[in-house]
Amino acid sequence: MRKTPPEIPDVILNRLPLYYKHLKKIKNKNIEYISSEELAKHTGFSSSLIRKDLNYFGTFGKKSYGYDVSCLCRQIQLIMGMHISKTLIIIGAGNMGQALAFNSGLNERGYKLKALFDVKVDLIGKSINGSPILSTEELIPFIKKEDIDIAILTVPSEVAQEITDIIIRANIKGIWDFTEIPLKVPDHVFLEEQHINEGLCKLSYKLFQNHPY
Amino acid sequence: MRKTPPEIPDVILNRLPLYYKHLKKIKNKNIEYISSEELAKHTGFSSSLIRKDLNYFGTFGKKSYGYDVSCLCRQIQLIMGMHISKTLIIIGAGNMGQALAFNSGLNERGYKLKALFDVKVDLIGKSINGSPILSTEELIPFIKKEDIDIAILTVPSEVAQEITDIIIRANIKGIWDFTEIPLKVPDHVFLEEQHINEGLCKLSYKLFQNHPY
DNA sequence: CTCCAAAAGATAATAATTTCACAATATTTA
DNA sequence: TAAATATTGTGAAATTATTATCTTTTGGAG
Ligand SMILES: NC(=O)c1ccc[n+]([C@@H]2O[C@H](COP(=O)([O-])OP(=O)(O)OC[C@H]3O[C@@H](n4cnc5c(N)ncnc54)[C@H](O)[C@@H]3O)[C@@H](O)[C@H]2O)c1
Ligand SMILES: NC(=O)c1ccc[n+]([C@@H]2O[C@H](COP(=O)([O-])OP(=O)(O)OC[C@H]3O[C@@H](n4cnc5c(N)ncnc54)[C@H](O)[C@@H]3O)[C@@H](O)[C@H]2O)c1
Numbered sequence: 001m002r003k004t005p006p007e008i009p010d011v012i013l014n015r016l017p018l019y020y021k022h023l024k025k026i027k028n029k030n031i032e033y034i035s036s037e038e039l040a041k042h043t044g045f046s047s048s049l050i051r052k053d054l055n056y057f058g059t060f061g062k063k064s065y066g067y068d069v070s071c072l073c074r075q076i077q078l079i080m081g082m083h084i085s086k087t088l089i090i091i092g093a094g095n096m097g098q099a100l101a102f103n104s105g106l107n108e109r110g111y112k113l114k115a116l117f118d119v120k121v122d123l124i125g126k127s128i129n130g131s132p133i134l135s136t137e138e139l140i141p142f143i144k145k146e147d148i149d150i151a152i153l154t155v156p157s158e159v160a161q162e163i164t165d166i167i168i169r170a171n172i173k174g175i176w177d178f179t180e181i182p183l184k185v186p187d188h189v190f191l192e193e194q195h196i197n198e199g200l201c202k203l204s205y206k207l208f209q210n211h212p213y
Numbered sequence: 214m215r216k217t218p219p220e221i222p223d224v225i226l227n228r229l230p231l232y233y234k235h236l237k238k239i240k241n242k243n244i245e246y247i248s249s250e251e252l253a254k255h256t257g258f259s260s261s262l263i264r265k266d267l268n269y270f271g272t273f274g275k276k277s278y279g280y281d282v283s284c285l286c287r288q289i290q291l292i293m294g295m296h297i298s299k300t301l302i303i304i305g306a307g308n309m310g311q312a313l314a315f316n317s318g319l320n321e322r323g324y325k326l327k328a329l330f331d332v333k334v335d336l337i338g339k340s341i342n343g344s345p346i347l348s349t350e351e352l353i354p355f356i357k358k359e360d361i362d363i364a365i366l367t368v369p370s371e372v373a374q375e376i377t378d379i380i381i382r383a384n385i386k387g388i389w390d391f392t393e394i395p396l397k398v399p400d401h402v403f404l405e406e407q408h409i410n411e412g413l414c415k416l417s418y419k420l421f422q423n424h425p426y
Numbered sequence: 427c428t429c430c431a432a433a434a435g436a437t438a439a440t441a442a443t444t445t446c447a448c449a450a451t452a453t454t455t456a
Numbered sequence: 457t458a459a460a461t462a463t464t465g466t467g468a469a470a471t472t473a474t475t476a477t478c479t480t481t482t483g484g485a486g
Contacts, residue, residue: 011443013418017411018395025394035463042395047463048445055465064452064462080414081421095315099308105393105410109417150416174416180318181238182231182255190419192412197318198230199405201293203363203387204322205226206403208294224473248433261475264434276481277432 012053018043019050020076027069035066082109087148091163092155093118093133096178100152101128114146136163143170150174157181225266231256232263233289240282248279295322300361304376305368306331306346309391313365314341327359349376356383363387370394 022042026034036047043050054060054072057079061067077083088106090097093116100106106113116133118124124135134142142148151172155163160179167175174190177183185191235255239247249260256263267273267285270292274280290296301319303310306329313319319326329346331337337348347355355361364385368376373392380388387403390396398404 008422009442013415014411017408017414020414021393021408022395037463046445048447048465049443051463051465052444059465061464062452063450063464064454066463079418081417082414084417084421086417086420095312099312102308103410105413109410109413111413149420174420176412176416180234182235190416192416194409194412195230195234196407197316197322198227199389199407200318200322200324201230201233201295202226203389203403203405204294204297204299205292207299207362207387208297209221222472250433259475260433261435261477262473265436265474268435272435274434275483276434277483279433 008056012056015045015049015053016076016080018045019053020073020080023069023073023076027073031069033062033066034069036061038066080109084110086111086150087146088113088150088152089143089148090116090131090152090154091118091136091139091167092116092153093120093123093128094154094156097152097154098128100154100178101131111150114148115142117142139163139166140170143167143172148172150176153177153179153183155179221269225269228258228266229289229293231258232266233286233293236282236286236289240286244282246275246279247282249274251279293322297323299324299363300359301326301363301365302356302361303329303344303365303367304331304349304352304380305329305366306333306336306341307367307369310365310367311341313367313391314344324363327361328355330355352376352379353383356380356385361385363389366390366392366396368392 019039022039023034026039026042036050039050040047051061054067058075060072060075088111090101090113093101097116097118101113101116113129113131115131116128117136117139118133119136123133126133143151149172151167151174153160153163153175157179158181160177160181161183164175164177164183164185168185168189172189174192175183175185177191177193178196180197182193183191232252235252236247239252239255249263252263253260264274267280271288273285273288301324303313303326306314310329310331314326314329326342326344328344329341330349330352331346332349336346339346356364362385364380364387366373366376366388370392371394373390373394374396377388377390377396377398381398381402385402387405388396388398390404390406391409393410395406396404
């Protein structure tokens with residue numbers, strides 16, 4: 001039933017996790033089947049867009065019935081590779097780094113947090129939510145030895161590029177960046193920039209777009 | 214020089230903060246003028262797209278010269294309403310809530326954090342980065358008295374809708390939601406959902422899209 | 427002072443995304 | 457068992473977004 005997807009447009013990859021989020025909520029209400037029309041009401045996307053998006057990956061629906069909620073959840077998990085075990089480190093064990101060490105979304109998506117890294121001596125040696133905080137000096141050997149897939153970057157923005165260059169030398173595969181300054185990475189490294197304050201910008205814009213300035 | 218913008222497409226509102234981010238970085242290097250072509254190299258967007266986006270809001274460039282970096286930064290700040298003072302509370306003073314209380318992006322964008330709220334008695338009375346943690350019982354009177362514009366929601370997902378309904382009754386204007394379950398809000402309330410784990414989904418997808426599953 | 431080059435701004439062309447509309451098919455009911 | 461109904465999957469049409477091209481303006485070189 002699943003297709004081998006061609007190049008998937010980014011807009012679709014952005015919507016998929018949102019479908020997933022809503023489907024989980026629907027599943028929790030013990031609703032077994034849902035039509036694209038109903039899901040459209042929940043998500044705010046049009047029903048035909050939803051059907052089209054899903055059909056990129058396969059035919060998951062049942063005519064005259066709709067979609068099996070659990071089954072669709074599972075399919076999206078598979079598409080997103082949530083069942084594949086991935087290794088992870090957090091660099092910068094400050095406010096954001098420590099908060100993310102408690103992010104239950106990591107486990108749910110197949111990530112295993114192996115360690116946090118910091119330069120502060122009073123942090124090194126402690127452990128957060130079961131993961132040790134190590135010295136950044138151990139960064140390169142650790143990435144190599146533990147074959148780390150992804151690094152979460154929560155260091156101060158000023159040192160972000162410096163750290164990035166280091167972990168790239170250690171052959172990191174992907175970077176999830178929370179810092180405020182844009183990073184340069186080579187093409188073979190996947191970079192996902194988490195522009196947190198962008199959401200805030202949109203909120204202010206929308207709240208005050210009709211106001212004088 | 215500034216136009217009164219018509220309805221701005223969302224794609225442009227998403228890019229504007231990214232332009233801002235790159236311009237700040239460029240400004241820090243003491244570069245005074247930048248051409249759309251140069252900015253394109255930095256941001257990854259095409260030069261004509263950048264020019265087009267900016268022209269939605271006014272004519273900020275100087276022919277044969279490019280854009281004055283400081284001036285363009287300032288213009289984007291104005292467009293985004295960063296100069297307008299806005300009041301803010303954080304509901305849920307856990308890991309994420311406390312981390313966000315240290316988010317310097319808040320001040321930079323004109324937000325004044327007035328308080329955090331929680332139900333845990335051992336948190337209430339403490340203060341984080343200069344803002345007090347109050348009991349959720351004070352939520353409604355506080356929002357009304359202090360005329361709070363925006364609430365950051367960092368409570369457990371299970372209670373998110375319940376809290377949302379409360380703050381809407383207290384006439385909150387906007388909600389910046391970090392929880393994992395989609396919220397229902399009336400049309401007059403601006404909701405910005407911060408789908409943090411979406412970025413993670415995209416990373417896994419891209420790392421493993423060619424792998425068997 | 428005139429010409430040349432650079433780069434914005436405007437317009438036209440192309441490409442991507444979304445919606446529309448309907449045929450195909452499964453389920454339910456009579 | 458046949459007709460009625462629901463709802464998917466999908467090609468075509470419409471819309472929206474992006475890129476390419478052209479025109480205009482400005483600053484600087486000669
Ligand atoms: N806190 C937020 O809400 C928030 C929001 C948006 C973006 N960010 C960004 O996230 C990043 C972290 O923010 P934060 O609030 O957690 O800051 P923080 O200062 O609390 O944490 C940064 C940590 O990085 C450590 N560090 C410094 N240099 C290091 C190095 N070379 N190697 C390893 N670790 C190093 C510090 O010791 C500190 O523990 C910043 O870039 C910030 O701009 C934070
Ligand atoms: N930690 C992360 O990295 C992360 C990532 C993505 C999303 N989130 C989401 O952000 C939210 C908060 O996450 P967290 O890690 O900070 O959790 P947390 O448990 O550390 O914090 C939640 C806080 O909310 C408080 N709380 C509970 N019920 C409340 C109520 N009715 N009113 C006010 N406060 C209440 C709790 O006492 C606690 O202090 C969750 O919904 C989580 O799914 C967190």
